[in-house]
Amino acid sequence: MKLSAITLDCADPLALAAFYQQATGLEPHPMSNAGFASLGGSEGGLSLGFQRVAGYRPPSWPDQEVPQQLHCCFRVEDLDEAEARLVGLGAGRPEYQPNVSRWRVLTDPAGHPFCIIAGPGPTV
Template identity: 45%
Template sequence: MAVAELGAVVLDCPDPHALAAFYAEVLGGTVRDQGEWVDLTLAGGQTLAFQAAPGFVPPKWPSPEHSQQFHLDLDVPDLDAAERAVLALGATPLETEDRTRSFRVYADPAGHPFCLCAG
């Protein structure tokens, strides 16, 4: 028997409204503004939330000295089309060497790593 259910994945960031808007463009869903906390409820019912974090320092990736903590894997039907879309929305490529893999690594506008994965 489980002790708990996952309520939301929460990303600390300097501007929760801007980061919620980025992920709403990437993933769809409904944004609910609660001041320094913003929820993005996705079509499947999952919640990705964004919390204001004064003094936020983005993860460094890749870095042998600093763990990235976690990242999001986002399944897409077309890697090239999805890449063009996330770059236009403000993502930054973190790896560009091997374009033959089934995934590509980016940072969102606040610096959190995420992968686009061929789905």
């Protein structure tokens, strides 16, 4: 078994796909539409999907009134530079940061928390 896709619920799949496309450089799937959008996934790679959900409520991290249920982590070369770039693209920066010297918790425009982690390896 091989993981092929991760799909996030949201109110606006095309807008969220545009944010992640700018953040990661992944290419959009040509069949993306207002109900479902997808990035990457060519040649057996992992794809990121975004599906419209009626009445979508964003996670309320760090409290769990609306649980995050899932979050993605991305490796970056420079935390400060990546954070500034992502915030410039529309990411939010929650006040609570558990370990700012090693990783940063950000939220995408739909409210999903995600982490950027300093270190070697594939980067955004």
